Amino acid sequence: MPDEKHRGTAEAILPLVGGPANIHSVAHCMTRMRLGLNDRSLVDEDALRALPAVLGVVADDTYQIVLGPGTVARVTPELQRLVDASAPRAAGGAGEPAGSREPAGGEAAVDAGELARRGARLRAQAGARNATPVRLLLRRVANIFVPLIPALIGCGIVAGVNGALANLGWATGLVPALAAISSGFMSLIAVFVGYNTAKEFGGTPILGAAVACVTVYAGVAKVEAFGHHLAPGQGGVLGALGAALLAVQVERWTRRVMPDALDVLLAPMVTVLVTGLVALFGLMFVAGEVSTGIGDLATWLLAHGGALAGLVLGGMFLPLVMLGLHQALIPIHTTLIAQQGSTVLLPILAMAGAGQVGCALAVYARLRRNPSIRATIRSALPAGLLGVGEPLIYGVSLPLGRPFVTACVGGACGGAVVGLLGQLGTAVGSTAIGPSGWALFPLLAGPHGFAASAAVYAAGLVTGYATGFLATYFFGFTRGMLAELDVPAPGNDRSPAPGDAADPGRRSTG
Known part of the structure; x- marks a missing residue:
């Protein structure tokens, strides 16, 4: 049954990305399926986002579909098999163009679909501004x-x-x-x-x-x-x-x-x-x-920078992720793991995700009358708790603007707590890179054993959640933003049905 489910997901994704003839490479990383596409105009992104298994999309050097850990490793080979099986027939065309869906109507209120479109525009603009030789090298x-x-x-x-x-x-x-x-x-x-x-x-x-x-x-x-x-x-x-x-x-x-x-x-x-x-x-x-210098610097930062180092690292990580510059840290993490057995930077940087989760919960609480955005948050929150932050970043906080800043505040405060406790002698590191959020717990290590490391990391998470929530709840919205956002989506003035939460993208704005 699980194989049928993942095969069904692959079958649903394939026509929405332009069909097999539009795909020239298929790969995956920890959470994302990475597709090399011949023509991105053939992608029906709205319909793709509406699929229950899709947590978000990222248009970068490859077209990346966020499916989450575990799922991506099972769906990707199924899609590859479909592409390979269709290769002889695909030579005749690249699939039907996107855009067959009716355009959404009604601009009286902002719903999840509009936020997703804003997020896509912001992501594209950031990508265009930062497609520098340095960033391409980091990729x-x-x-x-x-x-x-x-x-x-x-x-x-x-x-x-x-x-x-x-x-x-x-x-x-x-x-x-x-x-x-x-x-x-x-x-x-x-x-x-x-x-x-x-x-x-x-x-x-x-x-x-x-x-x-x-x-x-x-x-x-x-x-x-x-x-x-x-x-x-x-x-x-x-x-x-x-x-x-x-x-x-x-x-x-x-x-x-x-x-x-x-x-x-x-x-x-x-x-x-x-x-x-x-x-x-x-x-x-x-x-x-x-390598020795990198290890010494990380140790010095934690021993002497403490809360300040954690504040800066935790607060700046979401913007680095948005710009793709976090990739520069991968060799540093790997060097620290090979040299010291763990990377002390990752637990601090993971606090950015905690601030993002707290921010999303505050948005959910503030926009009580907007079922579309609330349904998107309910759908993306489990992935956010496990460290997959793209759906909340690009679907909620970044397009809203101010909540993205308050999410960074939450990450900064969580990082400050982890940094301070590390300076006081209870450092915590990660024996691998990739996971964050709750998924990082099994990988924690420290000089005082797992229990102490888990307690420090949990303290940072709780601080990030709480600070991200409070900062967003009290400072994340202006009156004008609430007047625009805290209203029912056109044609949908009721609370969503229980089954709607898992499929927010299927709502129309008209």
């Missing part, structure tokens, strides 16, 4: 690390369970086995980073992996660079990233100048040899110093 860096997140999560949870067993003195014979399971991937993560880097930047993936292998090989302990013997894994993911980027450039240059008859033999050899030597006698040492 490509994110594409290197996002495929690694499932393994990070799985190994992180196993590490947490193993730590609990070790602290309690239970199943001591199992502890070494769980340690091997949880640490195996992290010991070789540089190899996967090298493979994905070469693949993303147009090189031969296996050559990227080959040069990254050099950085984790035990024999590098015999190599001396800058007056010091190297250590296996020195430089971590940053060293592997730099080595693979260099390998791509060396491979391109070699293939340009190498005769075709010798290319198959000499191009791989030159790529591995040149890049390997540069990695051993330069990159590993430099990347190691940078």
Whole structure:
């Protein structure tokens, strides 16, 4: 039955994105299905948002449909199968154009559909303003690390369970086995980073992996660079990233100048040899110093910045997500996990989601007469509690304006609490990246055990919820905004039926 449900979702999505001929790539990350589309004008976005399984859409370098954790990993392969099965028939056309639905009428009040359209416009404007070379580079860096997140999560949870067993003195014979399971991937993560880097930047993936292998090989302990013997894994993911980027450039240059008859033999050899030597006698040492600096800086911020550092980080994260600049933090999180076993930044940044949830609850309370917006909040709130914030950001707070600011205030206060408690000696980190909200609890770690870490994180969440709610309730609306928003949608002056909450997008504005 679950497979039929996910297959049905894929079948419903396919015609709304222009049919199989309009899709040239299908992939997914933690919460989003990422589609490469030939013509985005063929997407019926209103109908897509109306699907019960769809939590939101994000038009970025790929067209991203937010389905939530778990669901996205099951719907994506079903859609891929439908696209593959339709390939022979799809050559004749790209599907029917969108826009067959009747235009909505009635502009007397603002409902969820209008907020969604405002959110889409704001997102498109932000994307156009920020489609800079730096942001495009950050997207490509994110594409290197996002495929690694499932393994990070799985190994992180196993590490947490193993730590609990070790602290309690239970199943001591199992502890070494769980340690091997949880640490195996992290010991070789540089190899996967090298493979994905070469693949993303147009090189031969296996050559990227080959040069990254050099950085984790035990024999590098015999190599001396800058007056010091190297250590296996020195430089971590940053060293592997730099080595693979260099390998791509060396491979391109070699293939340009190498005769075709010798290319198959000499191009791989030159790529591995040149890049390997540069990695051993330069990159590993430099990347190691940078990685150590990142770890020291994060530790210093938490020890000395405390509440102020948490306030700034928690308050600024929602704008970073909106602009796509949060992708720059992925290599930093991964470096901290590889170096220290957890990233102390993620629990603080996750407070932005708590402020967003509190904001949404306040909007729900203030707009008692607007069933459409309230139904959207009811539908998106469970995902928000689990750390999937896009539906609430782009469907509620951002298009409303002031509530987006008050949501950031909630995130800042939650981050300040986590930062302050960390400065007082109860630091909390995450053993993996990807989840946030309540979904982050199984991945928490700290020097005083899971219970203390969970208590600190929960205190931050409660503060973020409460502050986001109060700030939005009292300062999130002007009188004019309430006059515009706190009225029934045209043609719908009743409270929504119980079944309507799961399907707010099906309401018409006319």
